[in-house]
Each structure stands twice: as structure tokens, then as C-alpha cells.
Amino acid sequence: METHMKKTDSEAFERPILTVDVVLLTIHEGRLQVALSKRGADPFKGREALVGGFIHVGEDRDAEACAARVLKEKAGLREVYIEQLATFSGADRDPRGWSASIAYIALVPFERLKPAVGEGVALVPVDETRGLPFDHDRILTEALRRVRGKGAYSTLPTQLLGKTFTMSALLEVYETVMGVRLDQSSFRRKFAELDLIEEAGEERKPGRRPATVYRLKGKVSTFDRKL
Amino acid sequence: METHMKKTDSEAFERPILTVDVVLLTIHEGRLQVALSKRGADPFKGREALVGGFIHVGEDRDAEACAARVLKEKAGLREVYIEQLATFSGADRDPRGWSASIAYIALVPFERLKPAVGEGVALVPVDETRGLPFDHDRILTEALRRVRGKGAYSTLPTQLLGKTFTMSALLEVYETVMGVRLDQSSFRRKFAELDLIEEAGEERKPGRRPATVYRLKGKVSTFDRKL
């Protein structure tokens, strides 16, 4: 434990550990699931935990870039939707000492995550995780609160689908994320009125009426009206 | 620039600088103002900046405790409302190197901040600050976005008033924070219906009808309805 104390520099304090943790979420088999990876190093070695890692000062432009790098290295993902959740800190959360972890939420369609499942990450339904190391239980809880709360007021859940999707698929995702039933009719109307999506073709499945395929207009955005 | 590289420890990376910055807000002369303090040390020495400081690993239980300590040391404040905003990080935001700052928002009634004004902190209307050091302009912008956005859906703005207050005072604070005019009638009704405040006496001023004084019931809370 080095202390960095050089009396010539009045502000040379011991620097805490700084890491990034990512709550990587996807929907699989109709359930919201979180990607966990087995820890390879000492504290809690061998236990499943949120994907994360140390900031690489030389490599990462900022913490979000670090989160992106972690996702690429551990789950083979590129250009995933990422947003900062909060920073969790304290003297006790890591046995190695005072630490802070900048937590991010990432959403990805299952198809893109599939190759990594088994090869580095395991998928666990969010309501079946228990006893994660560090304060990862709390981080996950906060992430779910955010995602569920923001769901009804933003296009965030679209990030769990591919670039295009049908209305039914979209509805299903919103229902899964928020854990409630939504009225199909109102759902369609609101998405249309808010001008959030645009048509992008048709989907034909045997035995069914063809469905319009949509694409998100612009980036993930927030709005006032509730879905 | 020490590197902490001990080849025996596979995860001993260079630790970035970790600080806390507080966007301390109050209302004075009918305007939302932010407390700035003159920097005493080298990067940007002498310039006005958000109040902040290094994490003291031995002293601070966690980052929020660090923010509380900073508020006490620089503005003489205790038991102020604090909430985490976000963490701002990157290789370029601090000339000393890769750094992260955990930013907090603090709200305090002007009366409590008054003693410190001139003695350590300066008050500046939020729309008149420019060219703050580091990325403090951005932090302030984000803080304002949060406070304004959350305003209509929470009792957060009450923290800018003393323990008790009249409806008019409360209305004024909400209007100042959010920068809009609100209908007095609807405002009263909603606060009553949401059961957020309770009566706490009367206020008598010369030439005016006596006003009921209220007190917040419970902690700061969020709700669905808009004010």
C-alpha cells in the first residue's frame, strides 16, 4: 500500500482504487437477464460478478471508453448502448482497500451477446442473482430501478432489439423490462404520436398477417408522456 | 508520475486521481446561485471553481462523506442535502493527469450559507458563470439539468428553504428552480393531495393576511404527478 506522500506536493494523497463495472443486460427467453463473468483474480476469485475492470490510464480516454473496452474484451461486443449509472465507493466494498467503481448500464440484443455466452459470460435472470461479490447486488438493484423507471419515458428499451423490429416485439420488450402488461392499442398510438420510429419494411411469417417493421428515429431519447 | 507496477500483482495499474466536486446551490435575491471557492493550489490557482477536494482514504467512509466533509471545511455547513450527480472522468480534464471527479449536488437555504459568503465562498447566479476551470462548466450544466428536471416531480426544491415555510415561499422556490411560472391554485392543490407537507403554525406579517406555515413530511421524495 503505497501512500504517494511527497511533502513538496500539498495534495498528494493516497489514491483509491478506481474501477468500472458494467451491468450488461439483455432479454432472453422472455426474461431480463444480466451477464456475469467468473472472476479470474484474487478478491472473490472464481465467483460470478458483474463484468468490470480497472481503468487503464494509457488506454482509456475516459471511464465510458473503459466500459466499452471491458465489454469488448469480456463479451466481444462493439458499439453497445452504454449509459452511466452512478459511482459506488467506500472503504469497505473491496477487501483491497478504499475503492470507487463507476457503474454503467449496457443494453444489447441477445443475438449479439450469444457468441460470448458460455465463452466468458453467463446469463442469469435478474431476479435470480444473489450474493454477488463486492456491492454488486446493490449496483444491480440500482440499475434495474433506473432501467424500469426510465423505461416508460424513453426509447431506452429499444436497445434490447436489433436495428429494426415489429410493434409486437417492441411491446414485448417494454413489458419485459418494466414487468407490466401494456395496452397494445395505446402503445402503438403513443409511439406514433411521439414520432419516435419510422417504417423500415415488412416482415412476413407463415400463417400470419404481415407486420410493419420499424426503425428508431435518432438516438435514445427521453420524453414527458408515459407509455 | 508513479506507475505502481509490481509484476507480482497482475492488477496493479497506475491509479488515476480521484476527487469530489460539489455543486452547492442556494437561492438568493430571487435567483438560483452556485457557491464557488477560490483555488489555493496549483492547477488553476486563484481561479473560482466548484468546491471540491481529494478523497481522504483514512478519513472519508465513502465519497458522499467526502462531499459532506468538503462542505463543512469550505462552507461551514453540516447536514446539508446531498445527492450524487455523476462522475466525470478522462485523461484531459485535469492537467495533472488522468482523473475522475465524483460530482454531487447540494442544496442549502441561503441563511445557512450566509456566514461563509465572502469567507471562503462566493455566490454567483448560475447563468452568469463562465469559463470555470477543469470541466466544471459541464458539471454545473448537468447539475442544473438534473435539478430543473427533477424539480417538478420531487420535493427536492424544499431543501432550499428552512424547516418551515409558507405556500408562497414554496411556490417561489419551485418557480426559481425550474425557471417557469406556476399556477398558484394547482400548486397548492397538488401538494395537499400528494400529502407531502403538514401544517406547522402561522406566519403573521404586517399588512397581510396571516399565512399557514408548513413543514415537509418525511424525506425528499419523488412522485409521478407533475407540479
Place this chain on the structure above:
DNA sequence: CCAAAAGTGTTCTTCGTACACCCATGT
């Protein structure tokens, strides 16, 4: 009686919710 702030009531419109109904397809 008047000014000024405190406090109440009413109306209009928007939006959330529920639900009934029609459409297009492959078998």
C-alpha cells in the same frame, strides 16, 4: 375602502386506460 397577499372553486383540454372491433394471412 383599498392594496396585497392568502386561499378556494370551476372549466376546459389533454392524456392514460380499457375494451370492442376489424384485417390479412396460411392451413
Place this chain on the structure above:
DNA sequence: ACATGGGTGTACGAAGAACACTTTTGG
């Protein structure tokens, strides 16, 4: 023709916004 999911229309109530009005005080 019918089962299945795709898609539209309507009706009702709760909540937001605007505004008119009454009450209480000191001068």
C-alpha cells in the same frame, strides 16, 4: 372458415393548465 397475431376506433375518467373569485389583514 377459422385461428392467430396485426392493427384501428371509441369512450370514460384522472390529471394538467388557465382563470375567476373570495378572504383577511394593515393602512
